[in-house]
Amino acid sequence: MRLSPETPYLFVDTDRLDRNLRSMAQWATEHHVLLRPHAKTHKCAQIAQRQLDAGAVGLSVATIGEGEAFADAGVDDLFIAYPLWLSEGKARRLRALAGRVTLAVGVDSADGARRLAAGLAGAPVRVLVEVDSGMHRSGVSADGAAEVATVARDVGLDVVGVFTFPGHGYGPGTARTDAAGQEAAALAAATAALRERGFTVSVVSGGSTPTVRLADPGVVTELRPGVYPFNDAQQLELGSATVDDLALFAIATVVSRSGDRIVLDAGSKILGADRPGWTTGFGRLPDHLDARIVSLSEHHAVVEFPAGATVPDLGDLVRAVPNHVCTAVNLVDELFAGSAHSDVLEVWPVIARGANS
Amino acid sequence: MRLSPETPYLFVDTDRLDRNLRSMAQWATEHHVLLRPHAKTHKCAQIAQRQLDAGAVGLSVATIGEGEAFADAGVDDLFIAYPLWLSEGKARRLRALAGRVTLAVGVDSADGARRLAAGLAGAPVRVLVEVDSGMHRSGVSADGAAEVATVARDVGLDVVGVFTFPGHGYGPGTARTDAAGQEAAALAAATAALRERGFTVSVVSGGSTPTVRLADPGVVTELRPGVYPFNDAQQLELGSATVDDLALFAIATVVSRSGDRIVLDAGSKILGADRPGWTTGFGRLPDHLDARIVSLSEHHAVVEFPAGATVPDLGDLVRAVPNHVCTAVNLVDELFAGSAHSDVLEVWPVIARGANS
Numbered sequence: 152m153r154l155s156p157e158t159p160y161l162f163v164d165t166d167r168l169d170r171n172l173r174s175m176a177q178w179a180t181e182h183h184v185l186l187r188p189h190a191k192t193h194k195c196a197q198i199a200q201r202q203l204d205a206g207a208v209g210l211s212v213a214t215i216g217e218g219e220a221f222a223d224a225g226v227d228d229l230f231i232a233y234p235l236w237l238s239e240g241k242a243r244r245l246r247a248l249a250g251r252v253t254l255a256v257g258v259d260s261a262d263g264a265r266r267l268a269a270g271l272a273g274a275p276v277r278v279l280v281e282v283d284s285g286m287h288r289s290g291v292s293a294d295g296a297a298e299v300a301t302v303a304r305d306v307g308l309d310v311v312g313v314f315t316f317p318g319h320g321y322g323p324g325t326a327r328t329d330a331a332g333q334e335a336a337a338l339a340a341a342t343a344a345l346r347e348r349g350f351t352v353s354v355v356s357g358g359s360t361p362t363v364r365l366a367d368p369g370v371v372t373e374l375r376p377g378v379y380p381f382n383d384a385q386q387l388e389l390g391s392a393t394v395d396d397l398a399l400f401a402i403a404t405v406v407s408r409s410g411d412r413i414v415l416d417a418g419s420k421i422l423g424a425d426r427p428g429w430t431t432g433f434g435r436l437p438d439h440l441d442a443r444i445v446s447l448s449e450h451h452a453v454v455e456f457p458a459g460a461t462v463p464d465l466g467d468l469v470r471a472v473p474n475h476v477c478t479a480v481n482l483v484d485e486l487f488a489g490s491a492h493s494d495v496l497e498v499w500p501v502i503a504r505g506a507n508s
Numbered sequence: 509m510r511l512s513p514e515t516p517y518l519f520v521d522t523d524r525l526d527r528n529l530r531s532m533a534q535w536a537t538e539h540h541v542l543l544r545p546h547a548k549t550h551k552c553a554q555i556a557q558r559q560l561d562a563g564a565v566g567l568s569v570a571t572i573g574e575g576e577a578f579a580d581a582g583v584d585d586l587f588i589a590y591p592l593w594l595s596e597g598k599a600r601r602l603r604a605l606a607g608r609v610t611l612a613v614g615v616d617s618a619d620g621a622r623r624l625a626a627g628l629a630g631a632p633v634r635v636l637v638e639v640d641s642g643m644h645r646s647g648v649s650a651d652g653a654a655e656v657a658t659v660a661r662d663v664g665l666d667v668v669g670v671f672t673f674p675g676h677g678y679g680p681g682t683a684r685t686d687a688a689g690q691e692a693a694a695l696a697a698a699t700a701a702l703r704e705r706g707f708t709v710s711v712v713s714g715g716s717t718p719t720v721r722l723a724d725p726g727v728v729t730e731l732r733p734g735v736y737p738f739n740d741a742q743q744l745e746l747g748s749a750t751v752d753d754l755a756l757f758a759i760a761t762v763v764s765r766s767g768d769r770i771v772l773d774a775g776s777k778i779l780g781a782d783r784p785g786w787t788t789g790f791g792r793l794p795d796h797l798d799a800r801i802v803s804l805s806e807h808h809a810v811v812e813f814p815a816g817a818t819v820p821d822l823g824d825l826v827r828a829v830p831n832h833v834c835t836a837v838n839l840v841d842e843l844f845a846g847s848a849h850s851d852v853l854e855v856w857p858v859i860a861r862g863a864n865s
Binding site for chain 1: 764822
């Protein structure tokens with residue numbers, strides 16, 4: 152369908168998307184690691200299907216709501232990679248989801264395990280214990296994992312393995328390689344600790360797009376990268392993606408101009424406000440790599456160009472790449488997808504937008 | 509209705525909301541300034557109606573889409589405080605909106621004015637020229653405003669005044685008072701420059717929640733604060749709101765705990781990722797003012813408490829205040845509103861969520 156969406160909107164370059172999906176699937180096959188992509192990035196049935204078609208064993212999600220959305224879309228194997236704390240309502244929804252799909256969930260405390268067992272009331276859900284590999288978010292130590300696993304087993308849960316997210320790999324310098332090494336060490340130690348207590352550890356699950364190709368296939372059995380279908384300005388600046396790997400763009404209009412400074416109609420309500428200290432701005436312009444998004448309001452991106460650069464004119468369309476594609480996608484109800492070699496666009500609904508619980 | 513929304517969700521304390529609305533309305537009355545609150549903050553018909561009931565002359569919005577949503581909700585006087593660049597589709601929508609409500613829009617360039625006149629084709633829309641008072645986003649100088657106004661008049665537009673947004677008042681130290689002073693100076697100079705060219709300047713419009721009570725009633729005729737119904741962690745840390753003025757909270761569950769560190773299930777997909785360098789974290793916990801949200805993932809807020817503090821337990825509900833309430837509200841489809849003295853909640857739809865264009 153020939154569509155002319157109004158700016159700002161999110162465009163997916165399907166040639167690049169497919170290439171990114173193929174490349175990651177091939178890497179996983181070559182390294183004998185299963186791929187369980189994190190669907191929080193795209194929240195989109197069309198991309199989930201492409202990932203499964205390329206060989207993914209299932210999807211990772213962050214919330215029960217995301218799981219429900221992808222179950223509705225026909226995905227039948229899901230891992231909620233999160234230490235759920237079950238309210239009565241969430242327990243009911245989790246039991247219902249377990250009746251529809253092959254389901255695993257995370258746990259990182261003895262109390263959480265007891266609460267999970269009570270809430271599940273025997274519903275068939277596999278459990279992975281979350282390990283902290285250095286990000287210091289959720290997760291426990293190797294010994295802590297063995298203790299949580301033991302409590303979980305005692306209360307009747309089906310503990311099948313361990314997982315971690317090496318999110319501290321999002322950083323400059325050696326952060327990526329350091330985090331990947333710590334991921335392998337933490338998962339290996341936790342696996343050994345569980346085996347010592349008599350567990351069969353069949354799933355050893357790691358992350359993340361910046362570290363995935365640095366993961367140790369001798370340790371992990373599956374990986375959960377999220378961002379890799381699209382990539383984003385963070386991946387570009389980390390060196391885990393090239394400009395040619397960027398597959399999602401905010402298409403924006405120049406609405407104001409003053410000298411070497413322009414204002415785009417793409418602000419934090421379409422790009423997201425993510426701005427880690429090590430990034431060079433609030434996103435990047437792939438067609439103007441020497442420009443910087445120096446400030447971001449809700450509906451304004453202020454872009455500065457170096458002296459002498461060719462600055463876009465008022466009314467020009469400009470492509471902007473968000474710093475963090477997952478939060479950008481979550482701001483829209485639909486993605487506009489198409490080949491760069493065609494002017495035909497498809498509308499891909501963001502089926503799990505706002506599915507926070 | 510007795511509701512038990514699942515965490516994380518956004519709760520509006522209606523007692524505090526009403527007090528904030530009354531207080532601002534009273535200030536405006538006492539200072540003989542009209543109030544045209546910016547609805548991008550709440551995107552909510554129930555709050556718009558309360559603002560109008562309290563004496564607001566109309567609403568400000570940022571996009572045509574927000575204008576359409578509030579026109580649908582019955583609001584009949586809107587100012588799109590943005591230098592629109594009209595595509596064919598946007599021109600059609602703007603003409604339609606002009607047929608439904610009393611409408612004003614922003615302009616900050618001669619080309620934008622010509623484009624606007626062509627797109628409007630005579631539809632009755634008032635025009636305000638945007639002045640840059642020091643934020644260096646959109647807007648022009650006083651002389652520039654007079655030139656833009658003159659072109660706008662020449663192409664048949666109905667220029668009624670000038671506006672600015674002193675967004676550089678969002679900063680520590682004297683930023684608020686400095687920005688308020690620059691706002692008054694810039695608007696006074698632009699008003700004088702337009703009058704010199706024979707314009708009747710009937711609207712002189714300023715912003716913003718941090719600076720509104722510092723505005724010069726001898727210069728401005730109307731003010732467009734957005735955040736004041738709710739306030740947020742930025743306003744708290746700027747000193748433009750107290751803890752008791754906070755009226756919107758993300759209600760979150762403690763899902764993980766390790767010593768003095770807890771993890772809440774409220775991440776950047778409900779709090780927003782806004783994190784200006786001068787803030788102390790990614791939001792605040794109003795019931796634990798000594799705690800800090802030290803990192804924010806999409807579904808995790810990592811909170812650190814000082815040694816010896818009483819740390820919430822796993823499963824506890826905790827109130828978190830976003831840094832920037834406008835982007836938080838834009839992440840949800842509904843707000844849950846109620847009096848702190850009752851357990852009855854109303855559902856207030858976020859009618860303009862995602863209305864970016």
